[in-house]
Amino acid sequence: MPSNSETRATDTACIPDQPIVAIRDVQKSFGDIEVLKGISLDVMKGDVICIIGASGSGKSTLLRCINALVPIDKGSIKVEGLEVNDPKLDELALRKKVGMVFQQFNLFPHRTALQNIMMAPVQVLKQDREKVRERAYRLLKKVRLEEKAEAYPGELSGGQQQRVAIARSLAMNPDVMLFDEVTSALDPETVGEVLTTIRELAQEGMTCMLVTHEMGFAREIADHMYFTDKGVIVEHGPPTEFFSSPRDERTRAFLSQIL
């Protein structure tokens, strides 16, 4: 069986019942403030999970822990078998697998939309510039912004910037995408175009983890909902159940406030 174990080692993501992201009892404090108090959840390949909860409940921190932007204190996060809570962790290898989109877009303002997308594949993955350019154009087309290739971020609307940011993440061919309240900083009229892009991505089978306040969207797109409060997961389940008959008092209170 040596050949079998070899394929396992190189391509763990292909094992059907192995989670692509496995989070176990993760704890994180900033000084005296405990932000995460033992969070556990699994994400299977192709799954779309949505995390909701009040501000300060640790949702964004959780996402940042997954690609090691924030180191965790205790517990374990495994992304395709790669242990994040390991002092010898190859952070760059991890981040090549995990794409992230931020609330504030964070495009590089001194580069055009196209260059923003091309930078990481060319400089980090050392891929051929011309091939990357082709792929970048395809990604821009995918987010319906091919005519904005030469525009600088300052010349784009919030929604357009966010779609470029999504394309920029996708250019690295990640296995998991993290979306951190990606529509919270947008004008209402541009929220739709960003959600459409994410929806298409999810339909193509991309594994997505979303922190969001768009309840309608979460209900429609999620395979699994999580509600966090004060650093713990209070309730989780498939969206229909989760929204129609929440079991926990805190979930009910939160949903009644928001819906």
Added chain:
Amino acid sequence: MSRTRLEGTTDLPVLMPAADRLAARAQAERHLGGPALRLSLLHGCALALLIAVWAGAVWAQDTVAGEVRPGVFAALWQWLPVLLGGFVFNVGISIMAMGIGTVTGTALGILQVSKIRPLRSSSWLVTQFFRNAPWLVLLFYCMFLMPFEFTVLGVTIPFPDWVKAVIGLALPVMANVSEIVRGAIQSIPSGQWEAARSLAFSRRQILFEIILPQCVKRMLPPWMNLYAILTMATVLASVVGVSEVMTLTQRALAAESRTDLLVPFYGFVMLLFFVYCYPIARYTQKLELRYAVK
């Protein structure tokens, strides 16, 4: 492109004559990558007025003096090549000191945000030391602590006073540039770092490809400000005996030994510096305004 935008948003016929000119200017500025320096008629008038005031003072000195001696203008004319040569030397010193100070200061500034603690704290210490030392004292130190020549492998390299002056002036410039660089790096929103890290860029790549290019715009105005200050500070070199414009003026005045030449000669030196530094100050202001909007 801006032409179409202008036509699209304001098709008031009244604006049309200016539109072409404005569009051409915008095009030129985009090509330059920054606002172009425009000295208007007003600046010319102000400068003419300044020269007139100075000439008036010269003339007043002239009339007070007897008719026996040559006029003040004649004396100034005679010394003009020497004084201008001295001023060019000042500009040369300022450019060299700025060059050295910028290169070393940028390196020092980057070290100030290093992840390695000893590097960070030692570069901070060096920066603070030279930033809080009087320029003249640093100049004296360089003058008297450095040898007048170096002997390397049997070859003797002379080390003239003006080289020491350049180094002495480069030290405070280095410290100030270091602070400008550190400040600019830290003023870039942390989201830029986060986004770059999430795309698997290494720290070095983030700094050189993403953060520093964004810093250039922010650093330019204070850097130019520093250059103007440095240029004016080059006259300090006269105290340590470098033959720059102040030293030469003093020598000229000593040679003439006429008290009526004091005001016109020093006035002329002031005028030289003003004409050189004022456009820099104006341009800096313009850049600051331009980049503040962003």
